[in-house]
Amino acid sequence: MKKLVIYLMSGRETPELAAAAVRGGADLVELGFPFSDPLADGPVIRRAAERALSEGMRTRACLECLSQTRELVGDLPLVPMTYSALLEAYGWERFAVDARAAGATSVIVADLPAGERPELRRIQLVAPTSTDERLRLAAAATDGWLYLVTLTGTTGARSDLSPELAEIVRRARAVTGLPLYAGFGIATPDQARAAAELADGIVVGSRAVEVAALGPKALQAYVRSLRDAIDSVVP
Numbered sequence: 001m002k003k004l005v006i007y008l009m010s011g012r013e014t015p016e017l018a019a020a021a022v023r024g025g026a027d028l029v030e031l032g033f034p035f036s037d038p039l040a041d042g043p044v045i046r047r048a049a050e051r052a053l054s055e056g057m058r059t060r061a062c063l064e065c066l067s068q069t070r071e072l073v074g075d076l077p078l079v080p081m082t083y084s085a086l087l088e089a090y091g092w093e094r095f096a097v098d099a100r101a102a103g104a105t106s107v108i109v110a111d112l113p114a115g116e117r118p119e120l121r122r123i124q125l126v127a128p129t130s131t132d133e134r135l136r137l138a139a140a141a142t143d144g145w146l147y148l149v150t151l152t153g154t155t156g157a158r159s160d161l162s163p164e165l166a167e168i169v170r171r172a173r174a175v176t177g178l179p180l181y182a183g184f185g186i187a188t189p190d191q192a193r194a195a196a197e198l199a200d201g202i203v204v205g206s207r208a209v210e211v212a213a214l215g216p217k218a219l220q221a222y223v224r225s226l227r228d229a230i231d232s233v234v235p
Contacts, residue, residue, distance in 0.1 A: 002230040003027040003201030004192075005181060006208050006223055007081065009034060009048035010062040011055060013212075019072040020216035021208070024223025026076075030108065030203065031069065033062045033082040044206040059090045063102045070103030077105040079123065084112050096120055106143045114138040123147050128164040132171065139176035146172060148182045148199060161191045169198045189229035196230040 006021040007030040008014050018029045034049035034057050057065070062080070069078060080099055087095050087109065099107055107122045114124050114137045124138035127149040139146055148169065150162040162185050172180050182195045183203030195202045204226060211222040 001235075002196040002199075002233055003179070003181060004223070004227055004230060005030055005183070005201060005203040007032060007045075007183075007203060007205035008212055009045065009052050009209055010057050010065045010080075011048075011052045012065075014065050015068040015072050016216050017212045017219055018069045018078075020220040021223045022073050022076055024220040025227030026223055027201070028077040028079060028105075029069070029073065030079045030081050030205070031062070031066055032205075033057075033059060033080055033086060035083045035086055037083075037085075042206055044209055048209050059086055059095070063098055066099070066104060067102040078103055079106050079108055080104050081108040081110060083110055092117060092120060108147065114141050125149055126168070126172065128162075128168050130168075132175065135172055136175045139172065139178060142178065145179040145181050145201070146176060147203070148172060148180050150182050150184050150186070150195070161185065161194045165195060166198055189225045192226045193229040193233060196233045202226075202230060 004026050005028045006026040008017055008021070009032045014031065021029055032045065032049065034052035036053065066078060066080060107120070108125065109120070109122055110125065114134065118141065121143045123145060124142035125147040126135055126138045150165040150168065165182055169180055179200040181201035181203055182199040183205065186192055186195050186202050186204050187207035192202050192204065208219065208222065212219045
């Protein structure tokens with residue numbers, strides 16, 4: 001079965017939203033830790049990060065959010081997505097220990113290249129611009145699955161699925177047998193279905209954050225529409 005990953009920004013309402021996403025059919029929830037200079041994120045997630053920071057969502061508060069989310073979603077995988085500067089300030093080893101204690105299954109550090117901080121087991125990201133050598137390095141080091149950035153640029157909904165996805169999937173499959181999850185620019189059920197025909201899972205962020213602002217019921221219905229779309233893909 002194709003996997004569905006939903007990204008949510010950490011905040012006071014996030015545990016309930018994550019539970020709604022799970023009811024809608026999410027297989028994994030990615031919890032964004034807000035950062036003042038999120039280079040990989042587009043305007044929707046930037047604004048969500050600004051709101052979270054204004055609410056006092058610093059790393060410790062985000063870890064508490066993670067713990068509360070874990071209580072609501074049982075054994076479902078939960079993955080914080082953060083940035084190097086936050087971990088530098090908090091302490092790399094301290095973060096690894098505290099995140100696991102709070103219920104993290106793994107972690108994504110958006111701006112930490114493969115090969116750096118190898119002691120931090122994490123999900124690696126690769127992009128269409130990644131060299132074959134970088135693909136091999138990331139695949140060898142990644143934690144369970146490889147995150148394929150489907151386009152060159154920041155996160156955010158697009159009108160069409162990136163034409164670069166098929167090629168990055170082909171190149172990644174040439175160097176690893178691990179599951180490949182595609183993210184960035186996937187927003188609609190049709191885009192989700194098309195991406196799932198190529199990859200083993202999809203990640204939806206910006207549109208999920210937009211819908212989450214409408215409340216748990218709206219998010220659950222949206223996630224269900226994505227779930228139904230990717231479940232229609234013939235294995």
